[in-house]
Amino acid sequence: MVNILPFFMGHRGSPGQEGVSQMGLGMAIAASMVVLTRFQQFLLNHLHGYLERFIRKLFKSMDPNVQIRFTEDSTDGSGPRNYEAYAAVETYLSAKCSGQAPSLKANSVRDIGNPVLCVDVGEGVSDEFNGVKVWWSLVEEEEKGNAYRGARKTRYYALKFPKRYRETVVGEYLRHVMEEGKAVVAMNRQLKLYSNTSSDDGDYWNYIMDFNHPAKFETLAMEKERKQDIIDDLIRFSTGREYYRRIGKPWKRGYLLHGPPGTGKSTMIAAMANLLSYDIYDLELTAVRSNAALKRLMNRIPCNSILVIEDIDCSSEITNQREKNNQGDEGARKKREKVTLSGLLNCIDGLFSANDGGRLIVFTTNHVGVLDLALLRTGRMDKHIEMSYCGFEAFRILAKNYLGIEEHELFGRIEELLKESSITPADVGENLIAGSGKGEDCGEDCLNKLIQVLEKKQREEEVNKLSIQALVKKPRDGDGDGDEVEAEEGENEECK
Numbered sequence: 472m473v474n475i476l477p478f479f480m481g482h483r484g485s486p487g488q489e490g491v492s493q494m495g496l497g498m499a500i501a502a503s504m505v506v507l508t509r510f511q512q513f514l515l516n517h518l519h520g521y522l523e524r525f526i527r528k529l530f531k532s533m534d535p536n537v538q539i540r541f542t543e544d545s546t547d548g549s550g551p552r553n554y555e556a557y558a559a560v561e562t563y564l565s566a567k568c569s570g571q572a573p574s575l576k577a578n579s580v581r582d583i584g585n586p587v588l589c590v591d592v593g594e595g596v597s598d599e600f601n602g603v604k605v606w607w608s609l610v611e612e613e614e615k616g617n618a619y620r621g622a623r624k625t626r627y628y629a630l631k632f633p634k635r636y637r638e639t640v641v642g643e644y645l646r647h648v649m650e651e652g653k654a655v656v657a658m659n660r661q662l663k664l665y666s667n668t669s670s671d672d673g674d675y676w677n678y679i680m681d682f683n684h685p686a687k688f689e690t691l692a693m694e695k696e697r698k699q700d701i702i703d704d705l706i707r708f709s710t711g712r713e714y715y716r717r718i719g720k721p722w723k724r725g726y727l728l729h730g731p732p733g734t735g736k737s738t739m740i741a742a743m744a745n746l747l748s749y750d751i752y753d754l755e756l757t758a759v760r761s762n763a764a765l766k767r768l769m770n771r772i773p774c775n776s777i778l779v780i781e782d783i784d785c786s787s788e789i790t791n792q793r794e795k796n797n798q799g800d801e802g803a804r805k806k807r808e809k810v811t812l813s814g815l816l817n818c819i820d821g822l823f824s825a826n827d828g829g830r831l832i833v834f835t836t837n838h839v840g841v842l843d844l845a846l847l848r849t850g851r852m853d854k855h856i857e858m859s860y861c862g863f864e865a866f867r868i869l870a871k872n873y874l875g876i877e878e879h880e881l882f883g884r885i886e887e888l889l890k891e892s893s894i895t896p897a898d899v900g901e902n903l904i905a906g907s908g909k910g911e912d913c914g915e916d917c918l919n920k921l922i923q924v925l926e927k928k929q930r931e932e933e934v935n936k937l938s939i940q941a942l943v944k945k946p947r948d949g950d951g952d953g954d955e956v957e958a959e960e961g962e963n964e965e966c967k
């Protein structure tokens with residue numbers, strides 16, 4: 472470069488001087504050219520960025536549509552909030568896209584057991600809400616790295632809609648998408664079972680296992696009308712956010728399931744959890760050390776859960792003991808049980824729910840008669856459900872479940888026998904199970920076997936009835952007026 476400069480400059484001088492001055496000038500020009508190039512580069516870079524932004528803005532202002540992004544990972548530290556919105560959009564779109572998008576991908580969304588079908592990267596689907604048409608697409612972009620992190624890919628759902636509908640879309644439509652999406656996430660998520668029994672002192676909840684009980688209302692043996700009434704009540708409760716807010720009551724509901732062993736109380740709880748997609752918190756009252764510990768446990772039950780207290784009659788302190796507690800005798804009280812009835816009542820009353828979801832409390836008992844009336848009243852146990860011996864309607868459901876038989880000539884005889892003898896759905900199921908999956912002939916064998924069992928039961932019940940009648944009639948020693956035998960005697964034996 473130095474050698475050709477004099478030629479360009481047309482400079483002449485003595486060879487010695489010339490050489491020195493030429494070199495100095497050359498260096499100055501070279502330096503200025505470097506500066507110029509750098510400046511040019513700087514200008515280009517910045518102008519380019521500026522121009523690009525300017526052009527983008529220009530196009531944006533001319534674009535009649537608005538775009539909103541729902542990013543998978545937050546770059547602003549908002550973390551799970553962003554993800555929640557992204558997952559809600561994803562699940563909402565999964566219902567829309569199956570018929571529209573040419574390419575789908577199966578995604579596993581956090582907390583959801585089954586994969587959901589979503590649009591693939593670069594694909595889009597349209598949606599319509601109150602007459603407004605919107606477009607969704609899944610976009611993947613490469614984000615440049617900086618001094619703190621390397622380059623990475625970001626994914627987002629882009630929602631595009633005409634500017635003039637901004638108010639409807641940002642207000643009503645997005646609320647609709649979030650609510651629907653979150654409801655799908657909630658309905659499909661893996662249910663969990665917690666209990667206080669596996670902790671050392673019973674004062675804490677422990678995760679026991681994923682809850683995969685197959686029970687459904689559809690297969691629960693019970694009269695159709697009663698079953699539908701329970702389903703309606705549960706749905707009304709679980710969707711009652713506005714209602715509970717309006718009347719100013721905590722979003723909770725108490726159920727009491729009572730009936731003999733084997734009539735389906737626990738099975739119904741499982742069906743309830745599956746219907747509502749609620750986790751189960753199984754409380755073993757006798758393992759709780761004090762009223763204060765009970766309160767702690769209750770306060771830790773999240774919304775959208777079922778608190779289950781099984782065999783509440785077997786916690787003797789909880790039954791008709793309130794009066795006894797009030798009478799004092801502190802030492803004896805301490806020796807008995809740790810949680811008192813009033814402690815339990817206070818906890819149930821104090822179980823509040825923020826407006827983000829409901830809490831269901833389900834008690835079961837085999838002996839409803841021994842429970843304190845304070846526990847049974849509305850507000851604590853709002854709905855009492857009697858689980859009874861198997862009637863003909865319930866039998867038909869079991870025959871369909873176990874044998875796949877909906878009609879049979881032996882049904883008439885079974886209907887007659889079920890009216891006269893008490894058999895639990897558990898026992899009916901036990902007699903039908905042998906024929907399950909073995910075809911119609913085997914089904915008939917099972918029905919015949921069930922008839923024999925029912926006839927035997929009928930005979931036994933007849934003998935029992937006669938012997939009780941004989942006892943009632945028989946005068947007691949030294950007492951000629953024939954007092955009646957106390958039928959309830961020993962009723963609560965198994966709980967003592």
Ligand SMILES: Nc1ncnc2c1ncn2[C@@H]1O[C@H](COP(=O)(O)OP(=O)(O)OP(=O)(O)O)[C@@H](O)[C@H]1O
Nearest residue numbers: 690691692731732733734735736737738896897900
């Ligand atoms: N109503 C019913 N519908 C369908 N299956 C039932 C029903 N009742 C009982 N069963 C069957 O009998 C078995 C026992 O029922 P479950 O444990 O629900 O009775 P339970 O009322 O909770 O008894 P317990 O009072 O002894 O706890 C269940 O596994 C289920 O298969």
Ligand SMILES: [Mg+2]
Nearest residue numbers: 736737738781
């Ligand atoms: Mg049970």
